[in-house]
Amino acid sequence: MLRVKIYGAGSIGNHLAHAARRLGWSVAVCDVSAAALARMKKEIYPQRYGQWDEAIALHEAGPNEPRGDFHLILIGTPPDHHVPLALRALEERPRGILIEKPLCTPALEGAEELHRRAANSSTRVFVGYDHVVGKAVRKIEDLYREGLIGDVDTLDVEFREHWSGIFRAHPWLSGPEDTYLGYWRRGGGASGEHSHAINLWQHLAHVVGKGRVADVDAMLQYCRQGQAEYDSVCLLNLRSEGGLVGRVVQDVVTLPPVKRACLQGTRGRLELLLNASPEGDAIHCRIPGRDDQVHAIPKTRPDDFIEELRHIETCLEGPDDASLIRPSPIGVERGLDTMLVVAAAHASEAGGRRVSIDYSKGCTLAAIGRKP
Secondary structure (H helix, E strand, O other), X not given: OOEEEEEOOOHHHHHHHHHHHHOOOEEEEEEOXXXXXXXXXXXXHHHHHOOOOOOOEEEEOOOOOOOOOOOEEEEOOOHHHHHHHHXXXXXXXXXXXXXXXXXXXXXXXXXXXXXXXXHOOOOEEEEOOHHHHOHHHHHHHHHHHOOOOOOEEEEEEEEEOOOHHHHHHOOOOOOHHHOHHHEHHHXXXXXXXXXXXXXXXXXXXXXXXXXXXXXXXXXXXXXXXXXXXXXXXXXXXXXXXXXXXXXXXXXXXXXXXXXXXXXXXOOOEEEEEEEEEOOEEEEXXXXXXXXXXXXXXXXXXXXXXXXXXXXXXXXXXOOOOHHHOOOOOOEHHHHHHHHHHHHHHHHHHHHOOOEEXXXXXXXXXXXXXXXX
């Protein structure tokens, strides 16, 4: 049985705690706020999952929290706390660390240090882009590899979702000003909160053999609401190292939401529709001259996190020899690549120009031609 420590008693912390318990793991949750821990026990968890799980241990984060006896440490705090917590977690030498997305802020503070220290550690570090290890994305990979649509010419991904749903899940917040979500510099806004779309574009580009994102041409719409400043719309035109072109759209204004990906090939296309119905996701295979094939992928919201933790468990059961370890789609390297694209998007909007990413300069602002 894996022993798990979770930082953060908010929405993500509850999802991760429930998923870990469904897998039969031991769970301890730490938060700096006693009120957040009480809210988790009395409100969020029982309202979502029927009743509180007394097997979950709750601790105030700080000098008296449990340390050093965990297989896996999960970080579900606001993004501007992710890197400091992950660096501390590495000192405990767990087998794995999962950092919720986005990995850090667009200023990339500490990202390269985290990359370096993780690379020199026996601990495997993951970033919570759970969709790319979900059943629907695994299915679309299989369909592509069957050769049904030929060579891929272009790739589009959209995560367009009004964030009213987020605030319904966080009723203790009155709006974006009360949370990091309302501050793009803290990792919020459409570019950070819905960076699942960027990450999914990157993942599918790797699947079709076209490499990492090389060029970013972005248009963002920034909004002010009280003290909050966030991007409500983030539009990206992308080109990969292998010449694949396409777009990513992320926003916090679309209602009802649309979450989709489209792989357009020389003989047809594959369309992934996340949350296509209350029953789950769907994949449409559209080939001229044939009837459309629809593949339904049953799924509930808790399944997203259960599949993610199952994937991590499988990774942690792999070989100890680093040379034999297969890269994970949610490995820290992919999460860092996603943050470079987020940072490049803001740089592109600020400069009114296309931005190229130089991966030889690490996960730093220098990689996108900006001074730290």
